Every structure is written in C-alpha cells, then in structure tokens.
Amino acid sequence: AQKITQTQPGMFVQEKEAVTLDCTYDTSDPSYGLFWYKQPSSGEMIFLIYQGSYDQQNATEGRYSLNFQKARKSANLVISASQLGDSAMYFCAMRVSGSARQLTFGSGTQLTVLP
Amino acid sequence: DTEVTQTPKHLVMGMTNKKSLKCEQHMGHRAMYWYKQKAKKPPELMFVYSYEKLSINESVPSRFSPECPNSSLLNLHLHALQPEDSALYLCASSQPSWGQGALGEQYFGPGTRLTVT
Numbered sequence: 001a002q003k004i005t006q007t008q009p010g011m012f013v014q015e016k017e018a019v020t021l022d023c024t025y026d027t028s029d030p031s032y033g034l035f036w037y038k039q040p041s042s043g044e045m046i047f048l049i050y051q052g053s054y055d056q057q058n059a060t061e062g063r064y065s066l067n068f069q070k071a072r073k074s075a076n077l078v079i080s081a082s083q084l085g086d087s088a089m090y091f092c093a094m095r096v097s098g099s100a101r102q103l104t105f106g107s108g109t110q111l112t113v114l115p
Numbered sequence: 116d117t118e119v120t121q122t123p124k125h126l127v128m129g130m131t132n133k134k135s136l137k138c139e140q141h142m143g144h145r146a147m148y149w150y151k152q153k154a155k156k157p158p159e160l161m162f163v164y165s166y167e168k169l170s171i172n173e174s175v176p177s178r179f180s181p182e183c184p185n186s187s188l189l190n191l192h193l194h195a196l197q198p199e200d201s202a203l204y205l206c207a208s209s210q211p212s213w214g215q216g217a218l219g220e221q222y223f224g225p226g227t228r229l230t231v232t
Contacts, residue, residue, distance in 0.1 A: 045223035105157035
C-alpha cells in the first residue's frame, strides 16, 4: 500500500520569502510519480509540479521546485518569493505504476502568506 | 487546452430530489474520475472510467450513479442523498496508461459544491 504524509497542517510565510512544504511517502514500487497540487479556497485543484522516481534531477516549474530525496523518501515543495496569491491548501500526491490511474493524497498543508 | 469544466458550480438539493453533475474535457484523455472532498480534507476517489468503461468503484453507495456517455463527458447522477453527502465533488481526467502522453498528472475541474438539505 502507498502512503503520503504531510506533517504540517498549517504554515505561515512572509511575502517574498521562500517556504518549504514537507512531504514523505512510502511505497515498495520502484516506479512512481510524485505530484503537488494547489487548492485555493475556490476549490479547484491546480497541478503544480511532478517528479518521477527515475528522474535524476529535481523538478522545477517557475517559482516551484521539488526537493526530491529518494533515499529519505521525501518530496518537499519549495516555493520561492512567496506571493499573497500563494495562500491555499497544498496537497502532495503519489501514483505508482501498478495503480496507474489512482492518486494517493496526503492530508494537506494550509499555507498562509502574510503581507 | 488543459481545462476540465464542471456544471453546476453550486447545487442545493433535498433528500428526495434527483440531480446530475456534469464534467467535460477536450484534452483527449481516456481516463476520467469522480472525487468527493470534505472541507480541509484530501479528495477521496469515488469512480474511475477508463476508455468509457467503469474500472474502479470505491464502494460508493448506489445513490451515486456514474455515467460516461463518451470520451469527453462524465456524469454523476444523484438520488436520495443524505445530508452527509454534502461536499465538493471534483472531476478529473488524465491519460489512462502509465508513461503515455505527458506526465500522467490528473487535471481537475473547479468542482461542484453540493449541499443536501
């Protein structure tokens, strides 16, 4: 079975600062993908970034980067230069090759960016 | 275009009503999903359709009935719901096979906020 753990129910960050949201995962499957989604209060789940288990380099997408430490089974999201619009719930999720269509979600981290 | 659309945005229904939620995507994805999400919780998978056929039903009560009329459309028919069914219902789509197409991520719609009175 797969499991995603997000240990920070809530985080605060000052505008323009960087913030790291933690995510650890557990799977015995060697082939998997890790995803981060952002969910504003409006409800839509917005895909942010993806990391494959065989990817050699950490994924980056604009201000988002994924700090992937395979041996520690962690996939932390780093948001640089936080903006007020970054305030939202953030979910880490995983998909394994044997269950290619299903996502396992973590419990989420509520990020609040302070002006 | 990476858009998944859902209608209606909000729905209030009584426990004896019959209503339907609709979802549409035009990304050529052949897997579509229904999720239920309670406030401050992660989405819970309800149903998965792959190539227009129901492939996963996560033991959802029969008062929820999914339908996939074609590869672009997904419906969720609601009947005799309970107040505890009030939630945000999210539709998503993706490529159905691992390693096919882009990254395999699921694209979500904006959701329907359902209130059962």
